[in-house]
């Protein structure tokens with residue numbers, strides 16, 4: 001008889017191994033714009049990504065991740081709701097199997113085709129990412145929605161490299177500046193939340209940009225040809241729908257900038 005090696009654990013049962021899945025500050029959430037509190041004290045988010053710190057692109061079995069050298073403060077996010085600079089560690093994507101489902105956060109109940117997460121950690125207060133990942137102010141994740149339309153001229157650098165990481169492998173990426181993946185407006189919503197995948201630590205200050213970036217269906221399609229499984233496994237399970245649905249707000253306030 002056949003035992004499937006790669007068993008996809010669905011979000012609805014994560015709480016069995018990670019009870020925090022039913023905690024009070026879980027992510028993602030549905031953002032309702034007219035219920036967000038406009039906070040004039042919220043300054044602009046500032047991204048200093050101009051140095052070459054990208055290292056590799058990896059299929060880690062549940063997403064595709066571009067990792068950065070976070071040994072110093074060359075690439076940081078600061079301002080907005082943040083009390084100090086947070087170091088860029090990696091960015092990754094969440095997507096669906098078709099059309100307009102695939103983002104993790106939703107806006108007034110509407111989801112986007114995909115969502116990009118730029119993950120940063122508070123290296124002022126904590127010594128390592130792992131330590132920051134368990135602290136309430138340890139991480140800052142910048143969320144950017146992807147909507148289908150024309151080709152995104154810079155996303156090609158990533159999507160053209162995806163065939164090299166079809167299985168769970170890694171390949172180098174040099175000097176990729178994620179600033180080229182930002183929309184024109186940095187208007188954002190911010191709230192206190194969590195990692196959206198296990199271990200689901202409630203350690204994330206979320207900064208979600210209102211304006212999506214536009215990518216083509218063809219570029220998105222290249223994410224969908226990635227596999228959850230490794231080359232040696234005989235099951236070919238396509239990597240798609242790697243998004244967690246919105247979680248209860250539990251009384252949290254979402255603030256908006258501008």
Ligand SMILES: NS(O)(O)c1ccc(OCc2cn(-c3ccccc3)nn2)cc1
Nearest residue numbers: 117119129130133141194195196197199
């Ligand atoms: N989707 S999301 O942006 O919310 C998001 C962002 C980052 C995530 O990291 C997983 C992770 C790694 N570690 C770790 C712990 C100790 C040492 C090293 C790494 N802990 N959690 C997961 C989800």
Ligand SMILES: [Zn+2]
Nearest residue numbers: 092094117196
């Ligand atoms: Zn993510």
